[in-house]
Structure formats: structure tokens, C-alpha cells
Amino acid sequence: MLVSIGQSRDVGYLSAVLGIAAVIAIGAPFRGQLDDTIVALALLLVVLFIATLWGRGPGMVAAVLGMLGYNFFLLPAVYSIYSFTIAHPQNWIALAAFIITASTVGHLSVTAKRRAAEAEAERQAARLASLEPCPPRCSEHTGSAEHHEARLRALNIT
16 A cells, blocks of 8 residues: 555654744844744744644654744743753643644644545445346346446446
């Protein structure tokens, strides 16, 4: 079974890294000019996008990278310009928000995809169950493979 590029987990992890890096690269030159909340929300949007498309794992990677990049490149540091030291307690809340968001959205996304697949399997099973044997006077093709294939195509089950 072929996996589309949009569903590959490796692409999800790569997208997490590139998405967070892009937001930080755009926001870093404007450090001090942009409100910290704007950049945090942009990073959170990347986390939401990644977790929705690729699930919890890539979403958590995006959350952690987002928090680290946000703290290192964009927030005022305690001892130096670039530091991993979290200067204000509200930034711990931001980290918690990133991780909770990634975990929740990733879980919801995976659950929704699984339920959609289950519903599709049930629909297909119902379609197959609705196939009744041909009545005795069906046609001259009664019982032939072509006749049954035509009935399956009519029900969209090929």
C-alpha cells in the first residue's frame, strides 16, 4: 500500500522542524519590535497545523522546538542575549500551552482519522452485504464474473 507524502510521519517531523524554523527566522530580526504574544501565537499555529496533519509525535516535536526557539531567539534573557534560561514564569505557562495543545490536537486528529477509516470500512461492508444473489431470471449473464463485476461497479465497490 502506498503512503502519500502528506501522510508520512517523516514528512511530519521534517515539517515540524522547518515550520518552527521559518517562524523563528521571520520573527528573530524583529526581536523587540514585535509583541512576544504575536510570535508565540504564530508558533502555536505551526504546532496546531503539524499536530492536525501528522499527529501527536510530530506535534510534540514542533511544540518543544517552538518553545526552545521562542525562548532562545525571541524572549529577553536573564544573563545574555541568546539563552535557554526562562526569565519569566509566564513563559513556563507558554511551554505548557504548547505541549498541551500539541498533545490534545494530535490525539484528536488521530482519533478522527481512525473513526473515519472505521466508518468507511463499515459503509463498504454494508454495500457488500446489500449484494443479493441474482434472482433466477436475472439475465443471460447470471452467475458470470462480468455480471458480478458490473454490479460491484454500480455500487462503487471495485
